[in-house]
Amino acid sequence: MSHRFRKPVNIMPTPTIDLAGPVAGIDTHTDTHTVAIVTETGKHLATDTFPTTSNGYQQVTEFLSAYSVVAAGIEGTNSYGAGLTRHLIGHGHVVFEVLRPTRALRRRDGKSDPVDALAAARQVLTGQALSIPKDTTGPVESLRMLQITRHQLVATAAKLLTLIKSLLVTAPVTVRQRYATMTTTTLVMTLSRCRPPADVTDPVNGTLTSLKSLATTYNMLRAQCDELDNKITDLVEVINPAMTQIFGCRAVTAAELLVSLGENPQRIRSQAALAHLWGVAPIPASSGRTNRHRLNRGGDRQANAALHRIVLVRMRHDERTRDYVQRRIKEGLSKKEIMRCLKRAIVREIYQVLCLGRPVRQSSGLRSDEFRALRSKKGLSQTQVAKKLGCAPARISDIETGKRRLSELKLTYEEFLKTA
Structure with missing residues (x-):
C-alpha cells in the first residue's frame, strides 16, 4: 500500500524562542536535579545540583533568575521532572521538553549529570526536537492517575482469575469435578460463598481455602474497578463531553x-x-x-x-x-x-x-445507493436537487455513486431529502 505526504510531519512545531539571554538545561533524577546554564552563543556559564524538594525547586528558580535565563529545557517533564516543570511554569519560566542525549553524543562526550544538563541546554539553543510539555495541573492529571490505577487493578484481577483456574487443574479430584463445568462468573461467585473447614491439613480444605481467598479478592478488585469506571466517566464528561459522542468511543x-x-x-x-x-x-x-x-x-x-x-x-x-x-x-x-x-x-x-473544540458531526445515515432511491421516490432530478442546494449536478452524482466523500454536502443533501 502506498502513502503520499506533502512534507515530513513533526509532532510539535519548532518553538520560537527569544534567545536574547542565557538558556538552561536540566537533567532530572529521583533525588537530585542538575542545572547547566549557557549563553546564547553556547558558552558554559554555571552548573549546580539541587534536591527534589520544595526548597530545592525554589533554589532552582533563584538560580535561573540570577543568570536571567530566558528558557529552560528539561528531560522527562512527565516523569522525574514533573514536579520541577510545574514549579517553573507556575513561576513564569518558559519550559521545553528535550530528548536525552543520543548514543553518538554519549560516546563522544561521556555520560554524567552535568554533561547531560549541558547537552540539554545546547539543544534548546538549536531549537531541534523540542516540544511543549503537557500541562499536569488540571483534571486531566487526575484522570491519568485514575486510569493508571484502573489498569493495574484490571491486570491483577485477570491474574487472579488465571490463578484460580490453574489451581483447579491440580486440585483434588472431588474439588475439580465440582467446579470444572462452571462458567467463570458462576465459578467465582460459588467459590467466594463456599465455607471450607478450618482444618487445612486436608488438601481438599487447603485448596478450597485458597480458592475462596482468591475469588473474594477478585470480587473486591472488580468492585473497585467499577467504582473507578464511574469516576472516570464523570471526569471525562467534565473535561470534554463531546468525546463520548464519537461512535465507538466510550x-x-x-x-x-x-x-x-x-x-x-x-x-x-x-x-x-x-x-x-x-x-x-x-x-x-x-x-x-x-x-x-x-x-x-x-x-x-x-x-x-x-x-x-x-x-x-x-x-x-x-x-x-x-x-x-x-x-x-x-x-x-x-x-x-x-x-x-x-x-x-x-x-x-x-x-x-x-484539539479544535468543535462539536461531533453526526454521520449520514444513508448509503450512497439510498440517496438515489429516495430522490427518485420523491420525483426529483439531480439538476433540481443541485439547484436547491446551490451546487453542480455532478456533485450530486458523486454522492449517489460514492465517488467522493463530500461530507458536508452529503449531510445537507440528506436533510433536504428528508424534508422535501
Whole structure:
C-alpha cells in the first residue's frame, strides 16, 4: 500500500524562542536535579545540583533568575521532572521538553549529570526536537492517575482469575469435578460463598481455602474497578463531553486519548501531527531511487490501542464502516491495511473535537445507493436537487455513486431529502 505526504510531519512545531539571554538545561533524577546554564552563543556559564524538594525547586528558580535565563529545557517533564516543570511554569519560566542525549553524543562526550544538563541546554539553543510539555495541573492529571490505577487493578484481577483456574487443574479430584463445568462468573461467585473447614491439613480444605481467598479478592478488585469506571466517566464528561459522542468511543477509551494529550491539546499543531503522535502515520523510509513508507511502530501505544478498540466497534456495529471495509477488500487491501486507514480517519475526527473544540458531526445515515432511491421516490432530478442546494449536478452524482466523500454536502443533501 502506498502513502503520499506533502512534507515530513513533526509532532510539535519548532518553538520560537527569544534567545536574547542565557538558556538552561536540566537533567532530572529521583533525588537530585542538575542545572547547566549557557549563553546564547553556547558558552558554559554555571552548573549546580539541587534536591527534589520544595526548597530545592525554589533554589532552582533563584538560580535561573540570577543568570536571567530566558528558557529552560528539561528531560522527562512527565516523569522525574514533573514536579520541577510545574514549579517553573507556575513561576513564569518558559519550559521545553528535550530528548536525552543520543548514543553518538554519549560516546563522544561521556555520560554524567552535568554533561547531560549541558547537552540539554545546547539543544534548546538549536531549537531541534523540542516540544511543549503537557500541562499536569488540571483534571486531566487526575484522570491519568485514575486510569493508571484502573489498569493495574484490571491486570491483577485477570491474574487472579488465571490463578484460580490453574489451581483447579491440580486440585483434588472431588474439588475439580465440582467446579470444572462452571462458567467463570458462576465459578467465582460459588467459590467466594463456599465455607471450607478450618482444618487445612486436608488438601481438599487447603485448596478450597485458597480458592475462596482468591475469588473474594477478585470480587473486591472488580468492585473497585467499577467504582473507578464511574469516576472516570464523570471526569471525562467534565473535561470534554463531546468525546463520548464519537461512535465507538466510550468513557474509558476517551480517557486514554485525553491523557495522551494532557491539559493543553492545543500544543498539537495539526491532525497529521496528532496521527504521528498516536503512531498511525506511516514513516518516510526513502533512500536514493527507493521511495516508500514504513509502518510507524512508535508513538503513544496506549492511545493507539484506544484507536484500535474504536475501529473494532465500528467494524462490527457501524454500517458505513462495514461498507467501507467490503469496498477496500475488493480493491485488494488486507484487513490490517484497512484498519490503519480507519485509524487515520478516526484521528481526523478526534482532532476536530479534542484539539479544535468543535462539536461531533453526526454521520449520514444513508448509503450512497439510498440517496438515489429516495430522490427518485420523491420525483426529483439531480439538476433540481443541485439547484436547491446551490451546487453542480455532478456533485450530486458523486454522492449517489460514492465517488467522493463530500461530507458536508452529503449531510445537507440528506436533510433536504428528508424534508422535501
